[in-house]
Amino acid sequence: MPIGVCKLCLQTRALQDSHYLPKGAYRINRAPALKNPHPVVLSNDELLQSSAQLSDYLLCSDCEQRFSKNGEAWVLGNIPRNYGEKFPILDALNAEAPLQVDGDTKLYAGARTKLLDMEKIVYFAVSVFWRGAVHQWTSLRSEAPDVRLCAYEEPIRQFLLGGSALPDDVTLWVSVCPNGSLLNAMLMPWEAHLPECSRYLFYVSGLFFVLHFAYKLPQSYRTTCAYHSPDKIIWVSMESENVIRQVLRDHAVSSDDSKVQKMLQEIAKIRSKP
Numbered sequence: 001m002p003i004g005v006c007k008l009c010l011q012t013r014a015l016q017d018s019h020y021l022p023k024g025a026y027r028i029n030r031a032p033a034l035k036n037p038h039p040v041v042l043s044n045d046e047l048l049q050s051s052a053q054l055s056d057y058l059l060c061s062d063c064e065q066r067f068s069k070n071g072e073a074w075v076l077g078n079i080p081r082n083y084g085e086k087f088p089i090l091d092a093l094n095a096e097a098p099l100q101v102d103g104d105t106k107l108y109a110g111a112r113t114k115l116l117d118m119e120k121i122v123y124f125a126v127s128v129f130w131r132g133a134v135h136q137w138t139s140l141r142s143e144a145p146d147v148r149l150c151a152y153e154e155p156i157r158q159f160l161l162g163g164s165a166l167p168d169d170v171t172l173w174v175s176v177c178p179n180g181s182l183l184n185a186m187l188m189p190w191e192a193h194l195p196e197c198s199r200y201l202f203y204v205s206g207l208f209f210v211l212h213f214a215y216k217l218p219q220s221y222r223t224t225c226a227y228h229s230p231d232k233i234i235w236v237s238m239e240s241e242n243v244i245r246q247v248l249r250d251h252a253v254s255s256d257d258s259k260v261q262k263m264l265q266e267i268a269k270i271r272s273k274p
Contacts, residue, residue: 006060007134008160018058020137020144021128021204022072053145053199054137055189066160071124074117079205081139087206090176093236094117104178104238107224109231118232120158123160125172125209125226127163128157129200134190147200152213169217171225174233175240187247203247208240 016026059067078088092115098106110118131137131149134157149156158164166172187203189211197214212221222228224235 001059004057006063007058008063008066008157009060011060013060013062015057016059016061016064017055018064018131020054020131020135021188022076023053023055028066053138056135056137058131058135062224067127070160071120071122071127074120075124075207079207087176089116089121090178090206090236093176093234098236099231099233106236107233108236110174110226110234111230111232113234116234118226121174121207121234122166122172122227122232125174125202126156126166126211128202128209129189129211130160132200137188144188147189147191148198149213150198166227167213168228169215170213171217171221171239172212172227173212173221173224173225173235175208175210175235175237177206177208177241177244178236178238179241189242203244208237208244 001016003012004015005012028177080087092113093106093108096108096113098108100107110116110121129147130149130153132144133149133153136146137144152167152170155164155167156170159166186205187201189200189202192201194212197212197217200211202209216252224233224234226234
């Protein structure tokens with residue numbers, strides 16, 4: 001293992017082969033029922049069905065364990081392994097009464113939902129966005145989109161170390177797809193800028209995360225934030241699910257890889273069976 005400066009603790013140590021999206025997520029997102037079981041990965045506007053994992057020597061062993069203990073292991077243990085399989089996060093929410101219902105969107109008090117650990121959900125999501133910002137992730141077939149956290153990169157690093165709170169001008173929305181995992185897919189963080197703030201999104205196995213940040217971010221973003229709101233709001237939203245479906249459709253149509261098109265047709269055929 002090479003010796004270098006760990007991006008998180010900034011100590012000179014032996015560096016591990018760190019993954020952008022967790023290694024365990026690649027295992028979870030394999031689909032044994034398909035001819036090609038490899039997960040779908042969206043990176044830099046390209047939709048790929050590949051076993052290639054974005055990794056590089058980034059973190060020391062202690063910080064790898066920190067990421068696992070503080071969020072990664074819990075989240076990966078509570079998302080579906082395949083389409084239609086048990087989704088503990090969604091099941092926990094369905095057992096509770098929502099705080100608010102607006103059409104196909106339900107807002108829940110994550111802080112009062114039994115079996116949920118909102119601290120670990122938030123930590124996991126923020127750690128992925130931060131990983132995207134502190135390194136350029138590439139493999140033989142793909143390159144991850146740029147993530148720029150600007151002045152918030154260092155405060156977020158301190159948050160991940162446990163030394164400070166998440167800044168008031170940084171919010172995280174967490175949405176759960178009501179039908180469970182849409183696809184054996186991982187969509188790496190990508191930018192979808194808004195006039196009033198920067199916005200990045202990513203998706204993995206039925207969980208959709210949206211990070212907003214800006215100087216003097218409007219209070220409305222904190223009202224439904226999984227971290228800053230008193231109730232630690234978490235959504236169950238058909239609208240979010242539709243966003244992911246549309247992203248996948250758009251990139252499948254524009255992709256030159258006919259294998260992805262065939263895979264989507266194969267999935268549709270399997271799911272149409274009673």
